[in-house]
Amino acid sequence: MNLFFSHKKHCSKIVQIFSILLIAGLGLTSCDSGTTSKPMSTSLNKIMPLGASRVEGARPHFESYRYELWKLMIDGGWEFDYIGTQTDEASYPDVSDLSFDPDHEGRGGWTSGEILDNINEWLGETGAPDIVLFSSPGGNDILNGSTSYSVIISNINEIIDILQSANPDVTIVIEELAPGMTSFMTTEFVVAFNNMQEDVLEIATQQTTAASKVITVNMYTGFDDSHLADDVHYNEKGAQFIADRYYDILQGVLEE
Numbered sequence: 546m547n548l549f550f551s552h553k554k555h556c557s558k559i560v561q562i563f564s565i566l567l568i569a570g571l572g573l574t575s576c577d578s579g580t581t582s583k584p585m586s587t588s589l590n591k592i593m594p595l596g597a598s599r600v601e602g603a604r605p606h607f608e609s610y611r612y613e614l615w616k617l618m619i620d621g622g623w624e625f626d627y628i629g630t631q632t633d634e635a636s637y638p639d640v641s642d643l644s645f646d647p648d649h650e651g652r653g654g655w656t657s658g659e660i661l662d663n664i665n666e667w668l669g670e671t672g673a674p675d676i677v678l679f680s681s682p683g684g685n686d687i688l689n690g691s692t693s694y695s696v697i698i699s700n701i702n703e704i705i706d707i708l709q710s711a712n713p714d715v716t717i718v719i720e721e722l723a724p725g726m727t728s729f730m731t732t733e734f735v736v737a738f739n740n741m742q743e744d745v746l747e748i749a750t751q752q753t754t755a756a757s758k759v760i761t762v763n764m765y766t767g768f769d770d771s772h773l774a775d776d777v778h779y780n781e782k783g784a785q786f787i788a789d790r791y792y793d794i795l796q797g798v799l800e801e
Contacts, residue, residue, distance in 0.1 A: 595680065599777075606774065608778070610779065614791050630671060650667055678791060712757075713754070
């Protein structure tokens with residue numbers, strides 16, 4: 546297997562201070578300073594990390610799983626390319642003389658409705674992914690209490706519909722999301738998160754087609770407070786935990 550990595554120029558993006566980030570929970574509020582068009586990937590495995598701040602990360606305050614997963618796939622010899630209109634400007638060590646692929650589609654603080662409203666535009670810029678890593682679906686909606694639960698489920702289904710319309714063969718790996726800090730998880734949050742775990746399983750079953758698999762990945766079993774940098778975001782140990790779970794799935798999905 547040949548390694549593939551597209552080197553891309555970083556586009557400017559403002560990283561907000563940690564105290565502001567902590568206000569909004571899972572996704573938190575980040576500045577979206579606009580994007581610079583990037584050439585569409587021709588990789589054998591175009592992977593879109595999709596979600597909110599757990600995808601975006603905010604080094605040195607908290608980690609995204611993307612770098613740890615990238616290392617696993619580089620070490621595994623896979624051909625792949627992260628795609629997305631967002632660019633991570635944090636510093637990461639090289640692996641095998643390769644620079645980290647900074648592209649992603651994570652935006653701190655964004656809800657399922659906001660992702661739904663913008664996903665077509667993003668796909669127009671990046672092209673259709675072969676694989677989508679759909680992180681913490683509905684997490685910000687639950688934490689913000691901004692959207693009825695039925696609408697959250699509808700939004701997730703519609704996002705998947707759009708992804709499958711863009712690429713009928715797309716594989717979507719959707720998280721059964723990891724919890725927040727024990728002290729942060731109110732009874733209301735626990736009930737909603739537990740419901741979401743069950744509904745994600747149903748969504749995956751209903752949305753899987755003959756050509757497009759929707760696969761769930763359990764991010765909550767074995768995940769505990771030691772994996773968190775704050776109430777909801779991963780530290781390095783947590784990022785590695787999430788990356789390992791994704792990699793277990795991807796090894797059976799990636800094209801060789």
